[in-house]
Amino acid sequence: MSTHIRKKKIGIAVAIILAVAVALGIFRGGGSKGMDTYSSGDFQVSFSYPENYMLSEMDIDTTHRVHHQILLADEDAMRTIPKNGEGPTAITVDVLQNDLDHQSARDFVTGTSWSNYKLGDGRIASTTYGSLSGLQYGWSGLYEGRSFAVSTPGWIYLFSVTYDAPGDQILADFDKVVRSARISF
Numbered sequence: 001m002s003t004h005i006r007k008k009k010i011g012i013a014v015a016i017i018l019a020v021a022v023a024l025g026i027f028r029g030g031g032s033k034g035m036d037t038y039s040s041g042d043f044q045v046s047f048s049y050p051e052n053y054m055l056s057e058m059d060i061d062t063t064h065r066v067h068h069q070i071l072l073a074d075e076d077a078m079r080t081i082p083k084n085g086e087g088p089t090a091i092t093v094d095v096l097q098n099d100l101d102h103q104s105a106r107d108f109v110t111g112t113s114w115s116n117y118k119l120g121d122g123r124i125a126s127t128t129y130g131s132l133s134g135l136q137y138g139w140s141g142l143y144e145g146r147s148f149a150v151s152t153p154g155w156i157y158l159f160s161v162t163y164d165a166p167g168d169q170i171l172a173d174f175d176k177v178v179r180s181a182r183i184s185f
Contacts, residue, residue, distance in 0.1 A: 005059045089170050120140065134150035
């Protein structure tokens with residue numbers, strides 16, 4: 001078979017695969033076009049997130065308690081990270097063990113370095129997103145940040161977003177993630 005014919009067949013196969021992927025993306029999720037779902041029975045949390053985000057998880061090593069982090073980053077932003085540059089803006093969900101000392105959301109936010117609260121202006125507000133009630137606050141570091149903390153008897157859930165400017169799409173995506181979040185305890 002000639003190289004030209006082989007390349008043409010590969011091109012057709014790739015086009016078919018892409019067409020199927022697009023079709024599945026359009027019809028996936030039972031009407032929630034453009035959204036994927038994360039669910040963890042171990043950490044008793046689920047939420048929807050835009051399908052253009054890459055999801056990764058890691059356990060953060062601490063000697064005193066479980067700390068699990070779920071990271072959502074826009075796929076396009078991940079492809080354009082400059083060499084030796086900082087990572088892209090992102091949405092994170094930190095899940096921290098809370099059955100040892102039963103911290104309230106306020107105690108966690110104001111008393112731990114994980115919250116980034118001390119990088120803010122000291123304002124904190126009680127807020128409800130969907131079915132979740134917790135505390136919201138802003139902070140500033142390498143990027144601007146906003147966090148929402150929820151305390152349960154077993155876990156602290158810290159939903160955070162980093163962004164460059166107040167109109168960034170990632171802020172609307174963060175709101176969708178947090179509004180869709182469900183915690184079972």
